[in-house]
Amino acid sequence: MQRYSFFSLARNALSYHEHWQRAWRSVPLQASYDIVIVGAGGHGLSTAYHLAKEHGVTSVAVIEKGWLGGGNTARNTHTIRANHLRDASIKFHDKSVKLYEDMTRELNYNILFSQRSMVDLVQSSSKLRDLRRRSMAMDLHGPTYNIVDMQEVHRLVPAMGDLKSVRLPPLAGVVHPQAAMARHDAIAWSYARSADERGVEIHQQTELTGFLRDADGRVTGVRTNRGDIRAGKVALATSGNTSHVAAMAGLRLPLVTRNLQAFVSMPIKPVVDVIVNCPDTGVYLMQSDKGELVIGGATDPIPSYRQGGNFQVFEEVVAAMLELFPRFKGLKMLRQWGGAIEFAHDASPIISATPVGGLYVSTGWWGGFKAIPVGGLTYAHLLATDQPHPLADQFGLERFDGLKFMIEVGLVSQR
Numbered sequence: 001m002q003r004y005s006f007f008s009l010a011r012n013a014l015s016y017h018e019h020w021q022r023a024w025r026s027v028p029l030q031a032s033y034d035i036v037i038v039g040a041g042g043h044g045l046s047t048a049y050h051l052a053k054e055h056g057v058t059s060v061a062v063i064e065k066g067w068l069g070g071g072n073t074a075r076n077t078h079t080i081r082a083n084h085l086r087d088a089s090i091k092f093h094d095k096s097v098k099l100y101e102d103m104t105r106e107l108n109y110n111i112l113f114s115q116r117s118m119v120d121l122v123q124s125s126s127k128l129r130d131l132r133r134r135s136m137a138m139d140l141h142g143p144t145y146n147i148v149d150m151q152e153v154h155r156l157v158p159a160m161g162d163l164k165s166v167r168l169p170p171l172a173g174v175v176h177p178q179a180a181m182a183r184h185d186a187i188a189w190s191y192a193r194s195a196d197e198r199g200v201e202i203h204q205q206t207e208l209t210g211f212l213r214d215a216d217g218r219v220t221g222v223r224t225n226r227g228d229i230r231a232g233k234v235a236l237a238t239s240g241n242t243s244h245v246a247a248m249a250g251l252r253l254p255l256v257t258r259n260l261q262a263f264v265s266m267p268i269k270p271v272v273d274v275i276v277n278c279p280d281t282g283v284y285l286m287q288s289d290k291g292e293l294v295i296g297g298a299t300d301p302i303p304s305y306r307q308g309g310n311f312q313v314f315e316e317v318v319a320a321m322l323e324l325f326p327r328f329k330g331l332k333m334l335r336q337w338g339g340a341i342e343f344a345h346d347a348s349p350i351i352s353a354t355p356v357g358g359l360y361v362s363t364g365w366w367g368g369f370k371a372i373p374v375g376g377l378t379y380a381h382l383l384a385t386d387q388p389h390p391l392a393d394q395f396g397l398e399r400f401d402g403l404k405f406m407i408e409v410g411l412v413s414q415r
């Protein structure tokens, strides 16, 4: 594989960038593979990469109904963090942040990783209690989550108004220095390139339409719009569509799917250099390298597979943001989009074998961009060894049999 570097950039500039190698191959579809991964989003591609790298499993096809990285991986607001409550979640997401920190070097691809910290603005005493608890839990495992007073909050977020007439004035802030942003397309493209280099095949425009089963009901392959493919194992990584896809195998998963939207303002001079998050109102914002404010909020109140805007949510998010940042009132919105994200009933991920033999699932990624590196690492381990990775052994489907939920905090207000 061609190495990307300052020198290769300079060399290719001299030949008008006409001689770059293709980043990944386009090869004919084979009749069978050891593993077929369904969905070439960040999770499917990261899984393929780790299967090849750590386990030497290269008879792998990643099939994608659209183009790679074109699902929620293309639609998210790319915040990365590890400020969770449960031991298992903190360790899992902390590992992901560490993998992100090293990804540009490991995959030889500039992912534009920007570790700029997140400031949570706490607007109620109940939330402050809740976050204090989270801060203690995180302290046991490494990632930092420090409660700071309002003077420090104003120093970190000088763009905020004076807040005298605000309905819910912030009481304190909580700072999470490990929080970061990274270029979302680069995550998909870098994993695709490195997986391809190791022999994995990526087949775009290849939609799973059903499953091949043997007499015992075990999944032995997939039906696609380009023909049948036999597989030793089939691994779903179809965020936003998993309930629907699993139903084709007669499997009902404890998931709810909802539309989540985000929007972007016109570009302005640098005014915010941290990620600002308001857990009480659900609003968050950050400024992109291009100067646009990237703004997000809560999901639609009702389940659906929609991928678009919702004016009621938009209005609520903007109203809550303008209370704290009245100077953003004159900003014009440039674009807005949405994606269908899916939540497990306890808001924790599911990385698991299923009751259907030969079929595996990685889902529950309502904030799953941050978990792409560790999600792929642990899913690959499960697929290669049939044993859960120690970092994901709490995320099996069996936890829903006996109400052994792993209720994670961020989501509870959204259900």
Ligand SMILES: Cc1cc2nc3c(=O)[nH]c(=O)nc-3n(C[C@H](O)[C@H](O)[C@H](O)COP(=O)(O)OP(=O)(O)OC[C@H]3O[C@@H](n4cnc5c(N)ncnc54)[C@H](O)[C@@H]3O)c2cc1C
Pocket: 038, 039, 040, 041, 042, 043, 044, 063, 064, 065, 066, 067, 068, 069, 070, 071, 072, 073, 074, 075, 076, 077, 078, 079, 080, 206, 207, 208, 209, 237, 238, 239, 240, 241, 245, 260, 261, 262, 296, 337, 338, 339, 340, 341, 365, 366, 367, 368, 369, 370, 371
């Ligand atoms: C507006 C918005 C903002 C977000 N912000 C953040 C954030 O700031 N931080 C964060 O951590 N997360 C965020 N998320 C969530 C994040 O985007 C997802 O959790 C993450 O992208 C999931 O990655 P994935 O690889 O599982 O899914 P995807 O990237 O959606 O990949 C799944 C792929 O499966 C394919 N597929 C589906 N069905 C089939 C089929 N039948 N056959 C073949 N292929 C199929 C799809 O086409 C898709 O490409 C946000 C999501 C949205 C919508």
